[in-house]
Amino acid sequence: MKGICTAQENRLIYRYDAEMLWIEPWGKNSLRVRSTAMADMPVENDWALLPQATCKAEIKIEENTASIVNGKITCIINKYGFLKFVNSNRNTLIQELWQDRQDEKNHMSLMLPGRELRPIPGGLYQVTARFKAYDNEKIFGMGQRQMPYLDVKGCDLELAQRNSQANIPFALSNRGYGFLWNNPAYGRATFAKNVTQWTAAVSKAMDIGSLPAIHLQRSWEHTQR
Secondary structure, three states: OOOEEEEEOOEEEEEEOOEEEEEEEOOOOOEEEEEEOOOOOOOOOOOOOOOOOOOOOEEEEOOOEEEEEEOOEEEEEEOOOOEEEEEOOOOEEEEEOOEOOOOOOOOOOOOEOOEEEEEEOOOEEEEEEEEOOOOOOOEEEEEEOOOOOOOOOOOEEEEOOEOOEEEEEEEEEOOOEEEEOOOOOOEEEEEOOOOEEEEEEEEOOEEOOOOOOOOOHHHHHHHOO
């Protein structure tokens, strides 16, 4: 099953079934990704994102893949809608984890998509985003929490504000990327050995804000030695 990719001004758009996916520049070396199953993409709230200067993206659409480049970061989407982000040296920074038969390398039958918009009463969705986990990855950030860990790899974190807990859903990886879960909904972030998973309990769309290639190339290369 194949989706359809189109370019609209400075944005790469993917459509399959009920899903509409937008990938667009959001500041220097950054890409914003939004996905919804609603009739129109919700654009009324940018939540944690401030307006950015316009960056011209390079968009290429081929038979089985499409890509969008903004400075030092590229997002590649295949014919099934799987997303992969690479740096200017074509090293993979992060990629979605799809555990189904459309994964041409693994052919798993779990039927777990990399992006999931599960309808809930009231016309909204429980939103889940799944990404491949890496054994040598270290992840930092996520706000101020009552735990002794600087590296949150292996942690399951509540995405909520509480007394003595300041939730900032921004993760910084030694692989050379930063990741913002741009959603104020209650949810969880799980940095497990087999999957990195983000969940919003109630939302209109998946919005991962930006995946900037934040000048951590040397750190990423060091982990590969």
